[in-house]
Amino acid sequence: MEEILNIEQKEIDYLKAKDKRMSDLIEKIGKIKRICIPEPFTALCRNIVYQQLSSQAADSIWVNFNNKLSELTPAAIISAKKSELKAAGLSERKIDYLNNLSEAVLNNQLKLSKLGEMTDQEIIEQLIKIKSILKSLEINFQHIIQQLLYIFGR
Numbered sequence: 001m002e003e004i005l006n007i008e009q010k011e012i013d014y015l016k017a018k019d020k021r022m023s024d025l026i027e028k029i030g031k032i033k034r035i036c037i038p039e040p041f042t043a044l045c046r047n048i049v050y051q052q053l054s055s056q057a058a059d060s061i062w063v064n065f066n067n068k069l070s071e072l073t074p075a076a077i078i079s080a081k082k083s084e085l086k087a088a089g090l091s092e093r094k095i096d097y098l099n100n101l102s103e104a105v106l107n108n109q110l111k112l113s114k115l116g117e118m119t120d121q122e123i124i125e126q127l128i129k130i131k132s133i134l135k136s137l138e139i140n141f142q143h144i145i146q147q148l149l150y151i152f153g154r
Helices: 009-018 018-027 040-048 055-068 076-077 082-087 092-106 110-117 119-129 131-151
Strands: 003-005 033-034
Touching: 009 018, 018 076, 033 076, 040 055, 040 092, 082 092, 092 131, 110 119
Parallel strands: none
Antiparallel strands: 003 033
16 A cells, blocks of 8 residues: 655745755645555565656556556565566566565565564665665665766766
């Protein structure tokens, strides 16, 4: 289930007061809707599916992917035929990443039910053991570095 993360007006006003450029952007763009998925496995799967895709393409693949499965669980992903998942629009690599994540959950390498009890650092240490999550972090880190280099005129 996807939920919209609502940002209060007082928080928006605070950001606008702190940074003129941010204020200008907020005025130009308006209120941004942020999707928040409270179920960790679903959120991680969605992150894998959305990696390096436009929102429109990823939205379509996400819907198709969910329609191919009876339910979005680790067991359902592992038992799904690769051809079915490819037909939903997933690449071979993303299918492998989803399977890696699913196996980690089923083998208790990644204990999603315990994440809420862990420190931020412990959560990070758990997640980066999973190949698909580590790759996502690498991709996002590279993107951040590219943005910083651009900002500094390099």
